[in-house]
Amino acid sequence: MFYIDQKSHKSICDQIIDNYKELIVMNVLEYDEKMPSVRELSKTLRVNPNTVQKAYKKLEEQKYIYVSKGRGTFVSNDYEKEIDIAQLREIEIRLADDISKLFYLGVTADKAREIIEGIIAGREEWK
């Protein structure tokens, strides 16, 4: 399980979303595995049930989980099927923006490549 960083710049809702995406994509959680209920997770993480519900709703919209009313929420594997183009564009814009900021700091193109290769390599190790 993960924990919530109250001091983070990221909203609690986004932290829940990203942590679960990580767990699901890395297959720590398996297909059809039951998620904690909204009320239970809100107790565990000590956040408001509404915040958890908001996170679950977005995860469901993006097909990372699916819902069976009255039974609970479960891990899906539909997320693999096709890449969401709109979200991809959004991330590309943010990446371009942050890479620009590297240049503003005086980082050279090669140094930027080096930094990013380090990040990607770091992720691959765990996969």
Next chain:
Amino acid sequence: MFYIDQKSHKSICDQIIDNYKELIVMNVLEYDEKMPSVRELSKTLRVNPNTVQKAYKKLEEQKYIYVSKGRGTFVSNDYEKEIDIAQLREIEIRLADDISKLFYLGVTADKAREIIEGIIAGREEWK
């Protein structure tokens, strides 16, 4: 000159900051060149003078511009001298976060490299 996107997710203040960093780093504005006054720029961009002032203040803190009280604000070139480690770390974290999101979408490591190389190459052309 640039313009402000009122619909952007980025704050007006940050838009001013980033646009000027771009102009300064790309040498569109030269060393010692006079910047528009706070009041003038606020009229041009149709935003509040306080917002422009906030942006100028941050640009001055980061040595992109310097101020001569009563005379005006001018482009600096001190930004080249050394890389701000704290800011670099911040950007690295955001980059790592966005690259993670690429993985969540099902993008492979090689495809991620391709996307990022495209962004960097795009910037280099203009330099």
Next chain:
DNA sequence: ACGGTGTACTATGTGTTGTGGTACACTTGG
């Protein structure tokens, strides 16, 4: 029928951002 589940809604407090307005100190040019 009951308890656990997801869902929906309203209301409230807080923090950030942008705006509006005022005041002051400084420099330059007439």
Next chain:
DNA sequence: CCAAGTGTACCACAACACATAGTACACCGT
């Protein structure tokens, strides 16, 4: 010298996002 232009520093206000608090309803399985 003085007026105009400049940066700087406040304060108050509105809008918005976020998290919280509480309530109510519908669904499912035992």
